[in-house]
Amino acid sequence: MTAGDTLSIVFAALADPTRRAILSRLAQGPATVSEVAEPFPLSAPAISQHLKVLERAGLITRTVRAQWRTLSMHAEPLDEAAAWVERQRREWNLRLDSLETHLDTMKTKPNIDP
């Protein structure tokens, strides 16, 4: 993995159910660390580790205002991940379509080969 390979870092960040649940929570609006941690039977350091992974992937940011630390989601890395997945699905569907057209042609055209 190269340093510039942000897509790998984003997919790796998404490869954990706790981190995906944290993101789902933050997609609905900013929250404090304790609000985000509340549903999970995890230690504070474990939650902190998950937040670091999400932060490194650019999926969340922390802002500190007075004593309040707020976590917010950032959608841009998700857009990139979605674009990559969409590209593969499109290629795949194009290929299925052309296979189907090919099979239809074979069905309607009489075989003139010996």
Next chain:
Amino acid sequence: MTAGDTLSIVFAALADPTRRAILSRLAQGPATVSEVAEPFPLSAPAISQHLKVLERAGLITRTVRAQWRTLSMHAEPLDEAAAWVERQRREWNLRLDSLETHLDTMKTKPNIDP
């Protein structure tokens, strides 16, 4: 990670540039292992390891016909991954929309609070 957590396994499989490149190749149609390995300066065991990860995620299958081993892509796990990412982006955009509406209301409505 639980055994049934297929989404984590799929995202982890996508978290590597070589594996994504292999999938992109197979999205265009089935290929042999050597065709898939050809662009990469990697050993056969390294390629084989990447293929195992993709196979475990259900993203590719191997078929053996005579002496030919063919690799094919499977789109279903990508569909699930895309659906998850789309859900978060939708939630996020819904929230941005309602924030915008809220700000517009504040701009047009005179403040009647003391």
